[in-house]
Amino acid sequence: DMELNRQHPLAEALGELTRERLFQRVLLRGLTQEDVGRFVDMTSGHAAPRGLAEAVYTQTEGNPLFVTEVVRLLVQEGELGAEQVRETDSWTIRIPEGVREVIGRRLNRLSQRCNEALTVASLVGREFTSAQLAPLVEDTTDDRLFEVLEEALAARVIEELPQSVGRYQFTHALIQETLSGELSTTRKVRLHAHIAETLERYYGDEADTNAAELVYHFSEAEAVLGTDRLAHYSVIAGERALSAYAWEEAQDHFQRALAVKENHKVDSETAALRSGLGRAQVAMGLITEGEGNLSRAFDLYVESGDPVHAVAIADHPYAMPLLRLLPGLISHTLELVTPESLQAGRVLCNHGICLGTTRNGYLGAQEAFGQALAIARRDHDQSLEMRALSSSANIDGMHLRWTESLDKSLQAIELASLVDEPVFKIRGHFWAGNSLLCGLGDVAGARSQFSQMLTDAEQLRDRT
Known part of the structure; x- marks a missing residue:
């Protein structure tokens, strides 16, 4: 898994062999998901469900060594027995110690400063930019940061993303997971808090555009930073996901924020979260659940004297199965909306x-x-x-x-x-x-x- 630069001793030898045409270069790629599924079948002795093969492939990205070690661990823990396979709906794949050791040996070849920068980057995400990393790594100049990133690039721990400058990703998700897994819970929470607040300042007026990323870090740092900004960015991230037709992602954002506000006073933000959750659920076909959240949000807005947002719930172009459950809400909205307005026209359609x-x-x-x-x-x-x-x-x-x-x-x-x-x-x-x-x-x-x-x-x- 290493690219040879022209200074490497083997590079010259390969050049000579190529000139003599004594060998053929073969590009080895990782296993496909279907390959992983067949390997799991052969190892377990029976047909494994697609969800298991998908989980192993997602975790290992088809790396043959990682696939072998992960499947071996599942066998050792008795997770691939016929009964266990049938009864399991979702799979959580842990990193085997053998894989951690292999990754650890590669990381140990890097300098301490490089490992420290990569550890911070592992909490930023699988992808990160040098601009994001610069204010997060303490006592490091831009030139020094560039050097440690070049060191990591040379070791193939990270790679540059194509057609972009200063944007990187870990070459394998397990490298990122290994680095972040070495941190204590307390250290991890404090680093997420530092990342959340630093990125919020860094994005400035563009913070809303990056709301989903900020939600992740504020969620991980909830014990330190509280829930106010987590709820705020969850509303924004959820609405952006709805606009992109990413219903499941939107539902996750709204549910997470509602969970952290469960013991707080009900306010307009709670209504906004229920409205967003209801729209996401309706789009996913969860009509009854969606109707309940939309109706609750509508009532909260009406009770708080906020007819503008109440009407916004009712003028959305819902599908017929939901509208059949909302005749009372729609009729009430016609009493709140300005007659002959465009908003009245949208409510009239419903x-x-x-x-x-x-x-x-x-x-x-x-x-x-x-x-x-x-x-x-x-x-x-x-x-x-x-x-x-x-x-x-x-x-x-x-x-x-x-x-x-x-x-x-x-x-x-x-x-x-x-x-x-x-x-x-x-x-x-x-x-x-x-x-x-x-x-x-x-x-x-x-x-x-x-x-x-x-x-x-x-x-x-x-x-x-």
């Missing part, structure tokens, strides 16, 4: 869906959509117009009014060239396809709409 899912609510639903559409066109808001059309097409389709549904769906799709609203475009293709298939019997046309819907859905997935 109100229309609530009405349209009931047996006799079609006319009331179309009246709500008509009001929303009029507001959108008055204010030239194509996003709201697209939302109103796709929502109205949804209810038309539910009530088997295929002609109306097709017409509105096609109008919504046409607006997609003007605004970036992938969810409404996907819904437009869905109901256009259903209308063509069920209402007009146009199989080819329906297939075209569903094909485009799938393409758009895959593009949306790739944004995460």
